[in-house]
Amino acid sequence: MLERPTRIRLTGTDEALALHRRINRTADAYPRDASVPALFAESVARAPDAPAVAQGGRTYTYRELDLLSNGLARRLLAEGFAPGAAVGVCVARSPELIVTLLAVLKCGGVYLPFDAGWPDERLRTLFTDADCRWVLTDRHDLLSRRLDHCQVLSVEAELTPYAFAPAIQVTGDQLAYINFTSGSTGRPKGVPIRHRGIARLVLGARFAPLDAHSRLLQLAPVTFDAATFEIWGALLNGGTCVLYPEGLVRLSRLGRFLHEHGVTVVFLTTALFNAVIDEAPDALAGTRTVLMGGELHSMPHVAAALRAYGPGRLVHVYGPTEATTFATHHPVDHLDEGSGLLPIGRPIQNTRLYVVDGDTLCEPGRTGEIWLAGDGLSPGYLGDPRLTADRFVERVIDGTAERLYRTGDHGSLLPDGSLVFQGREDDQVKINGFRVELGEVAHHLDRHPGVRRSHVTVSTARGEKALVAFVVTDDPAVTPLALRHHLRTRLPAYLVPARIHLCEALPLTATGKVDGRALLTAYDSHTPPPATPAAPRPVGSRD
Template sequence: MDKIALSDEALAVHEKINRTDADYPAESLKELFEAAAGRRPDAVAVVHQDRKVTYRELNGLANGLAARLRAAGVKPGQVVGMCVKRSPEMLAAMLAVIKCGAAYLPFDRKWPDDRLGGIFGQADCTTLLTDAPDQMGTRFPQAQVISADPAGLDTSAPDPELRVAQDSVVYIVFTSGSTGSPKGVPIRHEGIVRLVFNSRFVRLDENAVVPQLAAVAFDAAEFEIWGTLLHGGTCVLYPSDYVRLSELKRIVQDNGVTAVFVTTALFNVIVDEAPAVFDGVQTILTGGEAHSLRHIEKGRTYYGDGRVVSVYGPTECSVFATYYPVVDSVLGESALPIGLPIQNTSLYVVQDGVLCAPGEPGEVCLAGPGLSPGYLGMPELTEKKYVEYDIDGEKVRLYHTGDRAFVREDGNVVFQGRLDDQVKVNGFRIELGEIAHHLNQAPGVKQAFVTVAEKDDGEKVVVAFVVPAGEDFTPKACTDHLATKVPGYMLPGEIHVRESFPLTGSGKVDKRALLAQRHAEA
């Protein structure tokens, strides 16, 4: 076990920010949901379009489906692939898997067969629970396919007597891998419980009403779902595959939404085009990418101090790890801080085995019960990314995020981009995040995205994509603005104008789609 070197100053600031201990239940999601259903059987658990499902009804559906899974041979510790369209039956399917002591692996039916086959192989997943059993059975004849259709279920079945350990795996999410092969990240029940109980960043209780917007294969969905269902609150399922602001506004107003999570890209669109969508919402959580200070300030000015909360966290730390309520103007800052660790989470900034003092840049490392046990079938990568250290005599397991940051004197952590976002162009090392930051503040720019592409001759070029704020926008004005902020070698070699940015299923800017558009224009 390596020992991390530290100064008194570095230790003091980290001890200050890592006082995050808070009580949370010792039970699994199974026991906590069943307890909520027992306390509030007639409360509305789920809203989907014009349909309202009570806790009694949802628990009955889940129990009946769990009995179907057990009859098919599903055992504790097994991984069950889950593909059900967003509906109360989707939530019942997740609960049914949990009630068997198994883990669910959410996937999208639109993913290619090769990718899905590889994911199922990595996760040792041989059973699929789906609302399209014929289609899935044809695509994956070697799998056991179980229908999620509620027809024929015994919804009066009691809760299974099985008790699920809190340290067992509840779900698996696959993230993109730098090698081109997706990485399976198993998350324990405890990781989610620690996220949604005694929360520092949002109020979650039986009065919580949260819309479920994220694709279920994106880990933000876990916050939206369990943040309500474990407390006896209401989860409002967004009825469409793609968010329309008019529809989102209606859902927020009709259901009395108390908290919402939106990706950075969607937040920017909302504050630019229709900030009234979130009128009345107590807490607006946003994250997923580095924030535009202009959009954050616009949101703070409209909604008021403290209602916009930036959240940060890799999948490997059970959804969120830090939070930053925006209570003052952020204009003039170098970047929006990612803030302080949430409850029962610790953060350390480390550089070359040394704990960083305030102002010293290093890598963000996370600790606590939210950490995944490691990557599926990737022991070498797990050993590299999850490392035990001695920090001032205490044994701490740290996850190396690959994100750069520094701790301010007040304890707030400021994100500085990815370690692997540092690219080399014409011999110069360039931080793409720095260029994007200044470009987002350029006159006439509504949104900007910066990446690197290869030219025909194999040389790399910095490429910027811009959504203009008005008709008077010109790429030259952008370049002139950037020339006053960054060295000449950091200026984009190309600036492409777009009406909007394509988004991935997880709500982030789709870099591949933008580069494909660039290639088509060539």
């Protein structure tokens, strides 16, 4: 008889074990088996006439949002939709978008947000990996031609209120949505998230006040997992989801918009947060809680914000898509500017974190990989069992078996248990909130017949973070413009480098790796700025 393999145990010093025990006391009671539609129904029952969604002069109450989503869900089922399947969603930021997401979940579906601006090749990959054959959109004519293998339904034509939701049982363990992130092999990675992960994120939140009086700004594209917090953080707590009316954030009017709509909670990517602090710091003056994160922080900007707004307002957050948006939080009430460190904090509710070096838990000050556990974890990557097995692992910690996600991020714990980010182990970066695998961009560059070799890196010249590519070619027809066109037919706009340099060779370091720093020094420091403004690309903008 074969014996079951022994599970790997994570060990550590008494100090390391004690510290991890202390920071991981995060268990809070919440309805972990309830679905998003069931939790939303509770909000409807508590205050049916309260404002649920607002955009400009349009407001839907909880009752109206409930009835309209019932009608769209029933229409989808009448067309032959089978519960459990994926539904592509391409709807502009609007009350209709929220109706659509709710409708998909009410009929037992899994919403797959996508952008109509993405190339056909990428859409085919996403829809194949998710086995997605249904689409709900407000761009029916365009997408019905491009997605002829799907049944494409117009949201605008299907919005009819209905008194009763479909009689379909949905549990907290079922999938709610799929986000696709950049992949180093050239293929995007599908990350499914359960209803339970959403509930764990927004119910009993430790990082922001979320209740019936909360008004959350909905600014992120729904393809970006920050939208999960912005939408369901409002609707599952009886608050109001305030939809920003435009794709491009205008700093000159952001403050007026937040004031007019009484917004209390805002999440901003680091780049947009920095731009606001530089150009329009008064825009956030009336906001109760400002969450920021997604990229390495700028201590001068954080210090300026703390001086402007005072303690109790700023919260630094961190979390990968695989752990449902946020995993840690750090209230920024004071700064140790001498250290240059801004912690990403401690785990949020029903989330656990471990700093691991090999099979050992790290004591304070020792750098290791950040591993996460808890109800926010994704089941794994769609159609990629090898990558799932590599990144999602089981270990025994302090006598308890844990399923963990290996983030690839490095960090260290301070003596008080706060986590400090120390960089990544691979070439994955975040630019303006979007997670980017440099290898994915290089993969598609190298597929061009005229490219011998390429290297993709990140420049911080002129105070912005931007993708920069260096290409070796013998073909005189290969130009930066031609390469940019090649990439735009295969990748979303945010993965197309801002600058592409042609060079005779790629210099190497002593260890045989491409010397990216030498390339940036030689080529990027004297490169004139792009023709378009080089300000950070705000969340929600489109190229």
